[in-house]
Amino acid sequence: MLRIDHFSHGWLTPVIAYLMSFTGSLLGLRCVARARAGNGHAGWLIAAAVAIGGTGIWVMHFIAMLGFSIHGASIRYDVPITLLSAVIAMVVVWIGLWVAQQRALEPLALYIGGAITGVGVGAMHYSGMYAMKSDALIGYDGLIVSLSIVIAVIAATAALWFALHVRGTIATIGAALVMGVAVCGMHYTGMFAMHVQNGQHLHAPAGAGAAQLLTPLTVGVGMVTMMLLLHIGITDVDDPAYDGARGARPARYWPTRD
Known part of the structure; x- marks a missing residue:
């Protein structure tokens, strides 16, 4: 009889x-803080997207x-x-x-950005699941799938709010901890929507095995993330948008918004 096991290695995989x-969320928030400081704005936003989307979401998933x-x-993955x-x-x-930082879209910019990102994260999750091939028949509970998308939108909106407003090392670490819980919650909610049946007439799937494909990918991206985090650090950056010691907010919060 077919049985799904989400924790075949115990707590090792969910904890890692x-x-x-x-880690990806923390690095992404630090990159956004540097974008707020106005130096290399576009480049830091790209770095934040790679950190949060690549490590914080995609690596976590796989x-x-x-x-x-x-x-x-058996399970294989379409590369x-x-x-x-x-x-x-x-x-x-x-x-x-x-x-989320487009002034022309305020006051809805955060929610529009959160909705786009949340639905996109759901698309990432289920495209990743579509990449998984098996000789079992795989189906999904539509209600739980919808719930996972709602969680993704809420989590994405919260993450964007953190990115736009959080400053200080302790607050950034706390925000990253919350973002990690939200991303993992969305993933496992989506996974619990899955059900399987015996596919008696299906052939063994083609593709790469989990260890063969996922281990080098996740380890490689993870190592790059850790090196970037060590390079950037988690110390406070001089953010002129919140520099209370200077007594005034500058004319521009995000350089590209003018």
């Missing part, structure tokens, strides 16, 4: 997945998938679709960050 989500198994069925899901994650985070 959460740590990577927290580390968690290393602990996923279907007893009595191009798996890589496409990473691109989706990074692009939608960049779009959300860009939209």
Whole structure:
């Protein structure tokens, strides 16, 4: 009988997945802080999208998938679709960050950006699941899928708010901890929407095995993230948008908004 196991390696994969989500979120928030400071604004936003979308969301997803198994069925991954899901994650985070700071869209800019990013994160998750091929018949509970998208939109909106407003090392770490919980919550809600049936007439799937594909990808991206985090650090940056010691807010909060 087929049985889904989301934690085939115990707590190892969910704990590492959460740590990577927290790390990516922390790095992304520090990159946004540097964008707020006005130096290399566009480049720092791209770096933030790669950190949050690539590590905080995509790497988290596929580390968690290393602990996923279907007893009595084999699992393989379509490499191009798996890589496409990473691109989706990074692009939608960049779009959300860009939209959320558009003065022309205020006061709805944050919510529009959050909706776009949240739906995009859902698209990343389910494209990643579509990349998973099995000789079992896989289906999804539509209600739980919808719930996972709602969670993704709420989480994305909260993440954008943190990115726009949080300052200070302690507050940034706290925000990253919350973002990690939200991303993991969306992932496992979406995973619990899955159900499987015996596919007696299906052939063994083609593609790369989980360890063969996901391990080098997630380790590689994770190492890059850790090096960037060490390079950037988590110390406070001089953010002129919030420089109370100077007694005044500058004319421009995000350089591209004028």
